[in-house]
Amino acid sequence: MLSVKHIEAGYGESIILRDISLEVKPGQVVCLMGRNGVGKTTLTKTIMGTIKAKSGSIIYDEQNITKLAPYERAKLGIGYVPQGREIFAQLSVQENLLLGLEASRDRKNGVPASAIDKFPVLPSMYQRKGGDLSGGQQQQLAFARALASKPKLLLLDEPTEGIQPSIVYDIQEVIRSIKQQGDTAILLVEQSIEFVKSVADYYYILEKGAIVAEGSIDTFDDSVVRQHLVV
Numbered sequence: 001m002l003s004v005k006h007i008e009a010g011y012g013e014s015i016i017l018r019d020i021s022l023e024v025k026p027g028q029v030v031c032l033m034g035r036n037g038v039g040k041t042t043l044t045k046t047i048m049g050t051i052k053a054k055s056g057s058i059i060y061d062e063q064n065i066t067k068l069a070p071y072e073r074a075k076l077g078i079g080y081v082p083q084g085r086e087i088f089a090q091l092s093v094q095e096n097l098l099l100g101l102e103a104s105r106d107r108k109n110g111v112p113a114s115a116i117d118k119f120p121v122l123p124s125m126y127q128r129k130g131g132d133l134s135g136g137q138q139q140q141l142a143f144a145r146a147l148a149s150k151p152k153l154l155l156l157d158e159p160t161e162g163i164q165p166s167i168v169y170d171i172q173e174v175i176r177s178i179k180q181q182g183d184t185a186i187l188l189v190e191q192s193i194e195f196v197k198s199v200a201d202y203y204y205i206l207e208k209g210a211i212v213a214e215g216s217i218d219t220f221d222d223s224v225v226r227q228h229l230v231v
């Protein structure tokens, strides 16, 4: 599904990611963890294409997408929920959702029920401006917007950051239901250890722009947490 091979990337002259390789298999939830500033967001942006890799390759669905623009990657089926959500504040909830359809191959039927049904709070807010929603509601909107194009790979950058527990629980359930359906793989950047344990199949830990630990989620124990994640 996704195979990142020996990626090096950064900003201008500064290299942030060094020799990163990772795999996400079909239907898997793979978590990317690490302390603040180690390069998790930089890696998701490099996979989405908003940061260009300096070397290495990104293979998605058996196609080398390393040189493709972000919109081309979106059209191939990669959905993205960025850190900070990036909702269009002046557009309505409905317009924000319709923007998610831009990447879809099947636009004429509108935003699919499969995107909306998971967030029952959204339809009652269709006419409200995105900027007037609470942080938790914006997170749900950003998630539904990414699902509008029926992605095969979903990149989620800290979807629970700054969100109240009930909405964290809802998001956890949405991730679980996507996993159960089995047709969308997820790469999830997440700080909450409990959340990771409840949804993930596999984990990678980043330190200073390099992967320092990885394994199936049943090997993600206290010693891994103490060694790599406790501040």
Ligand SMILES: Nc1ncnc2c1ncn2[C@@H]1O[C@H](COP(=O)(O)OP(=O)(O)OP(=O)(O)O)[C@@H](O)[C@H]1O
Residues within 6 Å of the ligand: 011, 016, 034, 035, 036, 037, 038, 039, 040, 041, 042, 043, 083
């Ligand atoms: N636009 C930018 N220009 C230059 N350096 C940047 C830029 N964005 C991030 N960085 C630097 O890249 C490094 C990795 O940042 P990144 O946001 O990828 O980390 P992160 O692991 O996602 O952190 P957090 O958990 O705090 O979100 C940091 O040293 C950061 O200061």
